[in-house]
Amino acid sequence: MSTMQLYTHPHSRGVTVSWMLEECQADYQAIPLQFRTDMKQAEYLKLNPAGKVPTLVHDGVIITETAAIVAYLADLYAGKQLAPAVATVQRGEYYKWLFIICNQFEPALTDQKYQTEVTDEMRFSLGYPALDVLIKQVTEHLSQNRYLLGEQFSAADLLLVALLAWGAVYDKIFQLDDTLQAYLDRAIARPAYLRTQQLNDGYLQQLNDSANTQAD
Numbered sequence: 078m079s080t081m082q083l084y085t086h087p088h089s090r091g092v093t094v095s096w097m098l099e100e101c102q103a104d105y106q107a108i109p110l111q112f113r114t115d116m117k118q119a120e121y122l123k124l125n126p127a128g129k130v131p132t133l134v135h136d137g138v139i140i141t142e143t144a145a146i147v148a149y150l151a152d153l154y155a156g157k158q159l160a161p162a163v164a165t166v167q168r169g170e171y172y173k174w175l176f177i178i179c180n181q182f183e184p185a186l187t188d189q190k191y192q193t194e195v196t197d198e199m200r201f202s203l204g205y206p207a208l209d210v211l212i213k214q215v216t217e218h219l220s221q222n223r224y225l226l227g228e229q230f231s232a233a234d235l236l237l238v239a240l241l242a243w244g245a246v247y248d249k250i251f252q253l254d255d256t257l258q259a260y261l262d263r264a265i266a267r268p269a270y271l272r273t274q275q276l277n278d279g280y281l282q283q284l285n286d287s288a289n290t291q292a293d
């Protein structure tokens with residue numbers, strides 16, 4: 078398999094992809110980019126027209142969107158068992174959680190972060206409930222299951238944990254109860270997560286060093 082390139086920033090959703098690449102023990106090269114400058118250059122906009130990270134390039138094919146990249150890697154490294162086999166009922170449940178996380182949890186989190194006013198009429202057609210409804214749903218599920226799919230940690234957990242960490246730990250938009258805290262702790266104790274933290278500290282240093290060199 079050829080080396081993949083990950084365009085990322087250590088304070089971004091790119092960390093979620095880093096974590097997945099580490100889970101898969103993938104062969105990849107990380108290319109840290111500065112916000113506002115590198116990400117808005119014409120060359121990079123050809124890869125990701127939104128001017129955002131992460132972007133993964135594999136065999137010349139460009140894959141954007143954190144969840145798409147994570148789901149792609151789960152299938153590519155099927156031996157790591159981070160996604161159930163295709164055409165099984167477990168795969169259906171896995172898709173359910175992936176789409177709840179992307180289509181419901183993330184927009185609801187963003188609404189709460191930015192205090193977006195959502196009227197009942199808007200809610201009717203918005204396609205996702207308020208954040209507290211989703212937190213209740215995952216809390217109830219995880220109070221009876223070690224992970225979203227039962228005993229086995231999956232790519233869906235990795236995406237949910239990233240959002241829980243963002244919302245509860247970094248932005249403090251909501252609090253984790255004992256169930257969610259224990260779930261988060263289990264996930265971030267994984268060796269791949271710990272390696273990801275170290276790697277991203279290194280990317281931050283690399284970006285700071287290059288910014289300082291340019292300022293000299």
Ligand SMILES: N[C@@H](CCC(=O)N[C@@H](CS)C(=O)NCC(=O)O)C(=O)O
Pocket residue numbers: 088089090091112113116127128129130131141142143144
């Ligand atoms: N939907 C995209 C969102 C990517 C995104 O918003 N990335 C942020 C960092 S977490 C970014 O690059 N922001 C910089 C900018 O927009 O200039 C995904 O899931 O990958």
